[in-house]
Amino acid sequence: MKRLLRNYLSLLILFMCAVADVFPQTSATGHVIAEIIPVFTATETSQLNFGRFAPGPEGGKIILNPQGSVSVLGSVYKGTGMHNAACFYVTGDQDASFSITLPDKPVILKHLNSPKTMMLTNGSQYRRLAPVQAAFRTDLRQYMLGQH
Amino acid sequence: MFTAVGFSQSTASASAAATIFTPISITKAVGDDMNFGTLASSGSGGTCVLAADAVGTRTPSAGITLMGGTPQAATFTVTGIAGQSYAITLPSAATTVSDGAATPHTMTIDSWTSDYTGTITGGSITLHVGATLNIGALQEAGVYTTANSGGSGDFTVTVNYN
Numbered sequence: 001m002k003r004l005l006r007n008y009l010s011l012l013i014l015f016m017c018a019v020a021d022v023f024p025q026t027s028a029t030g031h032v033i034a035e036i037i038p039v040f041t042a043t044e045t046s047q048l049n050f051g052r053f054a055p056g057p058e059g060g061k062i063i064l065n066p067q068g069s070v071s072v073l074g075s076v077y078k079g080t081g082m083h084n085a086a087c088f089y090v091t092g093d094q095d096a097s098f099s100i101t102l103p104d105k106p107v108i109l110k111h112l113n114s115p116k117t118m119m120l121t122n123g124s125q126y127r128r129l130a131p132v133q134a135a136f137r138t139d140l141r142q143y144m145l146g147q148h
Numbered sequence: 149m150f151t152a153v154g155f156s157q158s159t160a161s162a163s164a165a166a167t168i169f170t171p172i173s174i175t176k177a178v179g180d181d182m183n184f185g186t187l188a189s190s191g192s193g194g195t196c197v198l199a200a201d202a203v204g205t206r207t208p209s210a211g212i213t214l215m216g217g218t219p220q221a222a223t224f225t226v227t228g229i230a231g232q233s234y235a236i237t238l239p240s241a242a243t244t245v246s247d248g249a250a251t252p253h254t255m256t257i258d259s260w261t262s263d264y265t266g267t268i269t270g271g272s273i274t275l276h277v278g279a280t281l282n283i284g285a286l287q288e289a290g291v292y293t294t295a296n297s298g299g300s301g302d303f304t305v306t307v308n309y310n
């Protein structure tokens with residue numbers, strides 16, 4: 001009788017251990033999702049070029065608009081030759097909106113063989129909805145000519 | 149002639165008791181999967197940490213731009229004995245998501261986290277699971293999931309009574 005009872009208790013303990021070890025644990029699974037869109041890039045395809053000009057005695061300004069037209073103010077005289085606005089090729093996600101940030105401080109141009117300088121100012125910023133691979137021109141448009 | 153001698157019978161009684169307890173369970177509703185939303189990579193790549201919270205907070209590293217989408221931590225419901233402490237086991241290894249292309253592009257997810265508090269308050273609690281997405285330099289554009297061909301399959305979260 002004692003032997004039977006001992007066997008019964010042993011089986012009961014084993015069962016309880018098994019139940020305690022296995023039964024309460026439970027699991028669930030989940031997906032992971034992420035979307036990557038194309039990298040935004042801007043590549044310069046044309047450099048900002050004011051072309052040739054001659055400064056007068058009072059100095060002045062050359063204004064180059066995003067369409068590539070040049071006008072002058074003060075005693076500056078346009079010369080012949082090529083001039084064009086800077087051009088960048090932009091790629092990104094289709095129909096994504098983006099903004100551009102132009103220099104907020106003047107850019108100083110230094111003469112190669114003298115300490116004379118000219119100052120580039122008045123960059124501005126505009127925003128547009130751009131299809132993928134849209135090309136646009138900068139709105140950097142005013143050039144200040146120092147005294148010579 | 150019969151005799152009862154040698155066939156005496158004895159009896160004893162014992163009480164028996166059993167306690168049926170509520171088993172612990174963890175479930176995830178459809179649509180409660182982990183979602184890192186939309187991101188843009190750069191030439192250097194980087195990471196995006198998705199917090200284990202209810203609002204899908206993302207923290208990008210340098211080189212990664214957050215671009216919207218519907219980011220959210222994976223959300224599970226744990227039910228069991230009210231007030232009972234429990235343990236959680238998150239994946240110990242990285243999981244891979246794939247864009248499902250013929251030659252799959254992949255990203256890995258690791259550093260799993262949760263907002264585990266240790267107790268099944270009120271008999272049912274919501275559990276959020278977050279992780280870190282590792283994005284390669286100039287990562288190929290596309291929708292990446294663990295279910296796509298080339299992915300490692302779903303991740304598993306396990307709970308158990310303490």
